[in-house]
Amino acid sequence: MTSSTERRTWWLIFLVSGLFLLWRSVLPGGPGMARVYVKPVLAEGEGTTGEWVTARPDEPGALVSPARTAGVWVAALLTLAIFSFLYKDNPAYRFAEAVMVGVSAAYFMVAGFWDGLVPKLFVPLSRMQWGSGADVGRSLLTLTPLVLGMMLLWRLLPRGGWIARWPLAFIVGTYAGIRLLSFLEADFVSQIRNTIVPLLVRNPDGLGFDLWASVRNGLMLGGVLSCLAYFFFSVDHRGAYGRVARVGVWYLMITFGASFAFTVMGRIALLAARLEFLFDDWLWLIDPLGKRT
Template structure:
């Protein structure tokens, strides 16, 4: 790709994002006032500790604009939240930046890709800290300190478990990989983790991926139902059993694939191709569902052009005046 092509792709990508943002602003100002805002319902929580002190926190639950305005009219604690609204606009702009790749590789796409990857890594790091390290490590080694700072509902009967020093030491050794001179020490905990994981997963994988696939292929070729011979089930079982045997013959290389064996092996290839095609089609359907979700996010949550839940004031207004125009 030459310099002129890259420059053109970058220009069209920037124009796509600017046009999308301009349409959203125009829509929010002229057509759907309030579009692009995120309303939340605030709920105050209080938890009393064993020493009599109170721990307070506020929970923000996203609600539709219609619900938020109704709650505000009833003097309930609901209002547009600036941080959620900024997040909504940020997500929409990043989505447009990703879509700009349709016009070619450009800096906006690369920036959005880096932001998404970095945010995902940071998100899972935070989730791992609060859902793994705090309840499993800190709560076991420092129960009183964890109860006072992180987990107020931690049982007062929790005691110190010194066995947790072993995974703590292994975790510290893993971090030594960042030190080039002693990075080789990190191979020990890595080998230990891989060995333990393989041992724990071996039995479950054997049952889930091996035995569970053998069992469904052991089926009767002739199925008798309540009304006698069940043609559909019998045909399905015959195809399943014969297809499985044909695939196994294809992978049996001790006999040359000629004559009858070759024909069976070729039918096994057809079975494999059908299976791979069905799996690929299922994957494509999943990707299309994700794409539809992003379009729904843009046109419903951001622009308010559609409203499956009938919750936006603009949609309610259009439904109100529609009978008057007919």
């Protein structure tokens, strides 16, 4: 397919899609789409309106919310712009990508300012009694992150960028030390503790043994030992030892496969959620939850 034919094909697709959206959303007699209806809810114990909640179109007092309707349209168009990358890279995809990155960066910056700097730095500094000797230690603890933060911003200046290395080293070292302890507790000690299990599990009533629990514990212990044997390279993987290490490879492959499948299932769930949003909230082609009937 030549470039001109391809361009005409896509223009035809866009034209048909635009006419379809126009018929569903604007023209009289259309089934309607992408409208969010709300209704007022009275506050408890008062006669005033407390908040506006989502409502079905046929409910008494239901009104179209322009802001929420615009939000549905923006979300749908940005979703389609991201999906357009499945065809090829294009300006619509790059615009949606830039919007997502910019909005995310701005959100985390504002959240970090109001949730971090304001309550943990500005508020303590405003309440500090600088003339009192009792607040000297606390003031030093409060001023330390302020000084480190200002040193970190030094990297933006044309000279003295090396000053930013000191707070960066402090942040990396502190984070590594804190996370090391948590990882040792969660990933190392707890795994050793969970591996120390009885091979023969008795029933709760004390009569006989629980077959499946015993098999499960045996498989887990065998998997741990065989995986450790595979990663122990001081001994040649030959003979009986090599067969045990081979069993460890099977355990590893099953684990990696299950982990990959779980990740793929999560991504498919996200895709299904976006498709449901497009066909339900935007196009009104489906209504699985009965939000409009």
